Amino acid sequence: MKLVLETKNVNKHFYKPKDFHVLKDISFRIKEGEFASIMGKSGCGKSTLLYILSTMDTDYTGELFLNDRLITGKSHEELSRIRNKNIGFVFQFHYLLTEFSVIENVMLPAKKLAVKSLKEIKHDAYEKLKMLHIDHLAEQRASRISGGEKQRVAIARALINNPTILMGDEPTGNLDSHNSQNVFNIFKRLSTEEGLSLLVVTHDEDFARLTDRIIQMEDGRVID
Numbered sequence: 001m002k003l004v005l006e007t008k009n010v011n012k013h014f015y016k017p018k019d020f021h022v023l024k025d026i027s028f029r030i031k032e033g034e035f036a037s038i039m040g041k042s043g044c045g046k047s048t049l050l051y052i053l054s055t056m057d058t059d060y061t062g063e064l065f066l067n068d069r070l071i072t073g074k075s076h077e078e079l080s081r082i083r084n085k086n087i088g089f090v091f092q093f094h095y096l097l098t099e100f101s102v103i104e105n106v107m108l109p110a111k112k113l114a115v116k117s118l119k120e121i122k123h124d125a126y127e128k129l130k131m132l133h134i135d136h137l138a139e140q141r142a143s144r145i146s147g148g149e150k151q152r153v154a155i156a157r158a159l160i161n162n163p164t165i166l167m168g169d170e171p172t173g174n175l176d177s178h179n180s181q182n183v184f185n186i187f188k189r190l191s192t193e194e195g196l197s198l199l200v201v202t203h204d205e206d207f208a209r210l211t212d213r214i215i216q217m218e219d220g221r222v223i224d
């Protein structure tokens with residue numbers, strides 16, 4: 001099966017205030033359509049790892065592959081393009097532009113990529129909203145929708161460029177159990193029906209237990 005993400009012996013140090021070996025020989029693979037979670041105690045290096053996997057942090061040793069392509073060593077411009085095209089992000093906080101409409105928020109990453117016409121982008125954005133059952137909110141200002149709806153808009157925005165992998169950093173951290181379940185169901189559907197790969201950092205054991213695989217971290221290592 002096709003590999004979407006692979007790390008080979010990724011190591012990272014922070015040098016201030018003193019040398020700290022934060023990630024130690026991290027090697028794992030995420031296959032197409034796989035839904036994996038990363039768990040571990042606070043401070044074990046989950047966010048630091050996700051920052052590297054998402055190509056935002058280039059200060060590490062080892063190798064990172066995305067869709068079988070070596071990413072390590074590429075320029076910031078190339079990384080930015082690769083990231084916009086291949087990786088979707090969902091964070092704990094939605095980071096929507098609240099003075100913009102829902103549909104404008106979803107369209108933004110596609111406008112940035114500047115491959116399709118505005119008409120096509122708007123059409124695609126509606127399709128994503130429909131898939132997440134929030135198309136009736138398209139013209140609503142993002143400040144005027146509920147927390148659960150905002151997170152679904154953030155997911156639609158993360159999907160607009162049809163990424164091969166969706167990464168989440170505590171995407172249900174701000175949601176109640178009903179909305180968390182909702183987000184989980186959406187992620188599960190994206191993996192089983194659309195073949196999207198998902199990698200989600202979470203503290204939520206109920207959430208993690210339902211994913212295909214838990215990558216357990218301890219003190220900067222993958223232990224299981």
Ligand SMILES: Nc1ncnc2c1ncn2[C@@H]1O[C@H](COP(=O)(O)OP(=O)(O)OP(=O)(O)O)[C@@H](O)[C@H]1O
Binds near residue numbers: 014045046049
């Ligand atoms: N810029 C930095 N400089 C120095 N140390 C850092 C820096 N960023 C993070 N750390 C340290 O690296 C370790 C890992 O941090 P990281 O944020 O990756 O942990 P985490 O597992 O995501 O934690 P949490 O679950 O609390 O979000 C922590 O001990 C943190 O204090």
